[in-house]
Structure formats: C-alpha cells, structure tokens
Amino acid sequence: MNDPKSWLRKNPQVRTIRVAASDLNGQPRGKRVPARFADKVVEDGTRFPLSVLNLDIWGEDIDESPLVFETGDRDGVLYPTERGFVPMPWLEAPTALLPIWMYREDGRPFDGDPRHALSAVLKRYRKLGLTPVVAIELEFFLIDDSGKSLQVPLSPRSQKRRKAAEVMSIRALDAFDIFFTDLYDACEDMDIPADTAISEAGLGQFELNLMHQPDALRAADDAWFFKMLVRGLARRHGFAASFMAKPYEDYPGSGMHVHFSVLDEDGNNIFDDGGPKGTDKMRHAVGGLMDAMHDSTLIFAPHGNSYDRLVPENHAPCGISWAYENRTSAIRIPGGSPKGRRIEHRVAGGDVNPYLLLATLLGAALNGIEDGTEPPAPITGNAYAQDLPLIPGSWEKAMDAFEASEVMPRILPEGLIRNLLLTKRQELHFMSELSPQEQVEIYLDTV
Template identity: 35%
Template sequence: MNHNAQAIQQWLDDHHITEVECLIPDMTGLARGKIVPRHKYNPAEGLRLPEAVLSMTVTGDYPEQDFTAVSDPDMRLIPDASTIRPVPWAKEPTAQIIHDCVNFDGSDADLAPRNVLKRILKLYEQQGLSAIVAPEMEFYLVEVQPDEDIPLRPPVGRTRRTEAGMQSFSIDAVNEYDDVFDVMYDWCEAQGLALDTLIHEMGTAQMEINLDHGDPLALADQVFLFKRTVREVAIRNNMYATFMAKPMQGQPGSAMHIHQSVVDADGRNIFSQADGSPSDAFLHFIGGLQTYLPAAMPFFAPYVNSYRRLSRFTSAPINLSWGYDNRTCGLRVPHSGPEARRVENRLAGVDVNPYLAMAASLACGYLGMQQRIAPSEPLSGSAYEQPHQLPRHLDDAIDTLLKCQPLAEIFGEHFIQTYGAIKEAEYREYFDVISPWERRFLLLHV
C-alpha cells in the first residue's frame, strides 16, 4: 500500500469512519462522485466513474458532439490524502475526500477542472515560481422559495423581520443570522477551511467571506467545500444560500475576487524589486491579464446570469483598467507592503468553478510575464466612465475564447473545445425559455 493510501486508512481508523464521500468537482464546480461504505473503500485502488461526467452541463445534459469516447468509458478516481476531511453535518461518522481523475494509462484526465489548475501551476513550477491566491466570496441568504417563477426575497432574521435597505459592513445585520454563521464557522473549522473575515456586503442579506492566502489548489478545494457547507447550513435554518452572480433584481451582484501574487523558490514576492518598487514581472502580469481576460471570460462569467452582474454602476467591473486601491477597476492593486504586493482580479462572479477561474487568471498573468506584455497606465479616476472592454453576453464570450490560440495551448485544445461546447449547450437551452418580461411587454404590444 502506498503512503497516500496508508495515510487515508489511518485517518479513517482514527475517526471511526463508517462512510466515505468520494468527490470530484465537475465542470460547474458541483460535487460528483460516489458514497461508499468504509469497509468497501480501498484508497490504494480508488474507484471508477464515467468520463462523461466531465462533459455535463449545469442542467445535467451534454453537448451534441461527443467530447469523450463514444463507448462511455470509465476513468479512475484516485484520492488525494491532503483533502480528507470529516462531513460535519452527517449523522454517522463520514469522511469526504476529493479525488483526482486519472486515465487507465496513468495520465491525468484532461477535462477534470482540478487537473486543469494543476496544469497551470506546473507552468509556474517549471520557472521556479509558485502562485499565491486569496479568494473573497460574496453570497446571498434568501427565503426558501421552491417555485422558480417567483422572485427571491431576503430571509427573516432573529428579529423576525427582513432587512430594510442596504446594510454595508453592518455588524448588527450580520448578527441577524447568528444561527447560520455560528454553525458555519464550527463546520468550516472542523474541515480545516481557513476563514478569515466575515462582513455584510452591499446587498440585502448579502455576505462576504474571505479565505487566508495560500496555494491555489488548496484554496480552490476550500472554495469548493465552502460552498457546499454554507448551502447545507442555510437549508438547516430554513433558508437558501445562493452563489448566483445576480440572484435578485435591483440588488448588487456577487463576486469572487481573486488576489494573486507570485513568489520565487526562496518565497520572495517577484512583484516587488529589492528596493520595494514594482517589478517588471508585476507589470507584465497585469499586461497579461489585460490582454487575455476578455478571451477567458467564460471562466469568470460562465452563465447567462453572470453577465447581469457586469454592468455599469453596479460595483462590478466593465473593463480592464487597473489602478492602485481603485475598486472601480477590473484589476485593483491594494495598498500593501512590498512583500505583499498583489493584483486583485475583480471580474469573476461567485458562480464560477473555482479551479477554472483561478487557473484562467493565473494563466493570463503567466502569458503576460512570458510575453513581457506592458500594461496600460494605472487609472486614478472612475473606471465606470470608461468604455466596455469585456464580452457583454455568454455567446460572444464563447466565440472569443474559441478563437484564442494562446489559451488553447495552455489549457489544451481538447479542454477548450469541450468547455466551449458545454457553454454553447447551456446557452441554447436558456434561449428556449421565454421570460416573464417578454410575456408582459410583448404579448399584446407588438
């Protein structure tokens, strides 16, 4: 038995586990996999799952074209011992383990989002570098409403009232939902999810959670598990937690801002020179983001709903301007000491697959450093006054991605074509739905 499998078996023994949830993140970022009784789980062997799971749309459908073998073969799921955690809400002692998707010849399955992020991180490793990220996740608590035709509403808090107006940074407004957040913190601590700050955001019952900075793969795993955890806590408190980018009309959207820096083998931040000033690598990283983010938008705004957030004067970016401590810009450089110099990518909605969003942002920055792309001048005014520089709709974004050869080379042509086809299938399915707005204003008026 290999060391990875031995470590897993020991952990399962120590925690008296009776069931194992074997998880993989799918293309949407949802947990897929199998639940296996402990006595039937062999971590040295892993288990099997159809490869086609990696080409599913958010509705559970598939693109018209086959991007996996027509024979519908299996792939192997190999557990990553570093990801083993308890399932705090389970009635019986249960473990959850994130697995890697592997072909039977031992190679990585190229459609697996976790492998895609590993692929990008390997590019940094080959240069003697490591990327560091810190995600910030916004989400809404909403009233339970099983009828999807009825607009969402904020939930009732401990005062038996819904929030009035917008309560940015209000402590009392957060305390309205203490029953949710007390359990959330306990469950996250049990799973080793490194929560940093909880704040009330601009929207009604909109919250933001920041995670401690660290290795991108570990942080993507934490975002993946955090979303699952918060949804579970909310349901047990008779409300929903939603990570839609724009769940309610007239309310701000929800983002997942990604803070990024790069360190060398000695742990030195390469975005700063010895005298503390910005380095060429820092500027080139920004230049790469400005150049390639438009083509990578399907990773940051993956659904039709995502683009409702990216509109002028909604506290969301509409272009690729960058500036020092300028929140109107798509790319913000927060105030910090030289050792913590970083770039905050504010484009991503919280509806993203965290593995793909982090991979895409780091890939764009990597291309900028490799190609030594100079950025624009930093902006000190409002970027909301600047022209749109990003795709306005999902179908435009898909077309732009499929035409970008540098991203195809970094992500792999097979992955890019598959991802594009998945998004096209989702867009077609959405386009078949007639909205209430169309019935209200067009039914009898045109």
C-alpha cells in the first residue's frame, strides 16, 4: 500500500480525488473530493448509506430492501482499503481514486460489501495456512455505438472497419495499437499487472491477461480497476469498450476466466504432485467447485444479457464438468510444468463483479478441500456433445437456484445473498419492460 498522505504530497498535480467502493453489481459508488480535503477522508473515512452498495443496475434503491426505509436508510462508515491512491489516467484532469470499503458504525465489516465477502473467504484460507494464487483473463469488446446498431470502431491507423472475427490476429491488435499502447501505459501507472493481449473470436473483441499473484483481494481490485480503465480510456479514443457478456447475437460473448493454485505455509503448490494429474487436494477443490456451480450461476451470470452467452458450442460452458487441457469444459486443468499446476474456471462472463466471483470460486474450492469432495471422472472430448448436468439456463432459474442453495451460505454472508436476490429480482422486473436495444444500452456502459 502506498501511504495516502505522502502519495498526494508527491503528486501535487492531483487536484481532485474520487473515493469509491464496489456495489453488488461492481459499480463504483462514492464521492468527488477536492484534494486539499483528502486528509480528512484518509484519517476519518467517509460516510454514505449502507443501501448505496445495494442499488440496481440503474442506480436506484431496491424497493423491498431492509437497508432503506425499514431501518431509516442509515449510514455506514467507509475507510480506505490497503491499496491506497490509484491514478485515473482516463480522465482529462489529473485525478486519483481512493478505494474504500464499508463498515457499520460499531466497526464491524458491512456484510453487504462484496470486498468484505472476499476478505472473509481469504481468512478461512489463512486459518489453514493456505494462500490462493490468482490470475484473471478479461475479454472485452471495442465498439462504435454512435449509430443505431453496434459495430466495430474505425481503426485509428487505417480508418477502416474489420467486420469479421480475427482470432489471435496481430493485424487486429495493430489496428488499435494507439489504444493498446495507452492502455498498457495506464496499467503501469495504476500498478495493474497487465500481461498478454490477444484478439478474440468476436467483432472487435480482445482479451488481456492479468498476471498471477498471491493476493486475491489485490487481484480482484486489479480486475475492478481494469474494467473502469478500459471503459474510460476507450471513450477518450472516441469509441466504447464493454465487458457485457453478449453484445452481438452472431458472435461469441466475453468471459472472465480465473486461474488459481493454492500455496501452503512453505510456499509449495498443494495441487502439484510432480506429474500431470495433480494432487488429491486439487481434485477435491474441483469437486467443491462442481458442487457449487449450479447454485452459484447467478454470480457467474448476473445479468439478463449474461444468458445469451451461455449457449452450447459458443465458447461458453453450459454443462458442469471438468477436464484436462479441454476448453469445452467448465473447469479446465491446464498443462505445463507441475509446479504451476492450477485450476481454470471458465463459466463467468466479463460482466461479473470480480470480488463476488473470486469469493465464490475460492470459497467453493475450499469447501471441497475441507470436505474431501470427490468430483466425477474428468471428461474427454467435446463437452457440448455430452449428456452433462447443466447450469440454470435463464436469469430467473439462476435466482431460484441461488435462493434455495445450501452451499452458498457457506461461502457468502446471508445479508449479501438476500440483498443480491432482491436486486436481481427488481432488475428482472424492469428489464422485462425494455426492448432488447434498450437493454443493450443499459449494459453497454455499466457492466
């Protein structure tokens, strides 16, 4: 963590700051503060209603929420996270973000804060002397949304549109080289460990990998910051960027794949058996993930548009399965050196809240390790062609599974589960009143 006060002194060009926390949809909620008053926020925190972290995708109160009128819409107190100040290079004026998280008046973490939910899961790992090592792959679209229909932006270099998918095309990357150069520079400024970028199978779709690190809270922070950065920087370049799951009907959607291993107190990878199969603990972690997959689909696919991505043979898994080196499976065990043996979870869309995603995956895996859960045999071949148990096929069914689950209360706080369900049922109601085009307009700039 940088020391917030000294950081501001070293960066006198910063005249305003943003203090922001993640709500359940991953939306940053907070305040703009003149830099000369930042010391008060750093020392004393700031206040806003508990209900602010439980708004719907439009930023509206949840009608049935006990956080609003029933309890007087009382305040929480928000303090800086351990990350400290982060530059916001997508804005014209020099500005810094101070990430914050919410506590109750008596000092208890607010159980509706998704960052606290992840922190609680990591405390379970620490009690066992374990440390997850996490890497995240984020897919997103660059989009020209200035007309009646979405299309690929003009290349800043050629002023042409490439109206075709170009998987791992250097030409597609070069077409937006100015944007990606600025993006990597901004990631360095924000201390986001951006690694490889590739072009993907959708129109104007790209993927960027964030390096693995033994701090899952920081990994979730980085993914949250990265989504803000990509959307904001794209607008500076004259087009949009979106992590929505499925902007184009005829092309694959965007995912957020998570790779993780687990270290013991001596720094050894507990999934490494010296060979290609992995240890019993790795297999038990897979079992925990499979046990929770059906009930936790609402975390992996939190929006109406999310389910347009989850269709067979479209590079998004629908069946609950695991496999070695098989990208049709929901859970993949990549090849390579046994020292790097890890699990890749491939279900989540790019539209997820990174804190809730990691809390759910790591919590489910730890359940499996603690319980010694045995998964079924790994599959081989095309998962889409096999008779597998399926995740819920609709937003409403995912809500029902999440609500009825006996697994999710072992992973997430009851208050957060309740708040998320109220949020999603309200969104389901109002989304049903909108046209598909209006729904895309909502999701394009938010998720």
